Amino acid sequence: MVQKSKSSGAEPSQRQLRVGEDLRHHLASILMRQETHIPALDSVSITVSEVSVSPDLSFARVYVMTLGGQDMDMVLPLLNQYAPVLRHEVAKRVHLRRLPNFKFVRDDSYDTADRMARLFSGISSKD
Numbered sequence: 001m002v003q004k005s006k007s008s009g010a011e012p013s014q015r016q017l018r019v020g021e022d023l024r025h026h027l028a029s030i031l032m033r034q035e036t037h038i039p040a041l042d043s044v045s046i047t048v049s050e051v052s053v054s055p056d057l058s059f060a061r062v063y064v065m066t067l068g069g070q071d072m073d074m075v076l077p078l079l080n081q082y083a084p085v086l087r088h089e090v091a092k093r094v095h096l097r098r099l100p101n102f103k104f105v106r107d108d109s110y111d112t113a114d115r116m117a118r119l120f121s122g123i124s125s126k127d
Helices: 014-032 072-081 083-091 109-121
Strands: 046-053 059-066 101-106
Touching: 014 046, 014 059, 014 083, 059 072, 072 083, 072 101, 083 101
Parallel strands: 059 101
Antiparallel strands: 046 059
């Protein structure tokens, strides 16, 4: 039996999942309560759907989407520009020795799920 190595796409560890969920919770709270002090971000409703943390906990990919997917071309660059500020805000709330660097990316899972649902609804059952 061949074992998968950590670098070959193995499942995330419990610690990665726990840290990712904790980061997601705090980022969502900061964005929801408009604690960024960035007017352009405070005027948009942003959903943080998932935070995927690297095995060494040094990097976190943050999946976000705006309400209705509007203004993503403006919001995503702003989030990445102010990632160090958001990281500092999260660091005040999270009890980790080192906090991962954030990379904000568009969450396309809702669009994919909607597209798949439409495809499946178009399939007629054969009697």
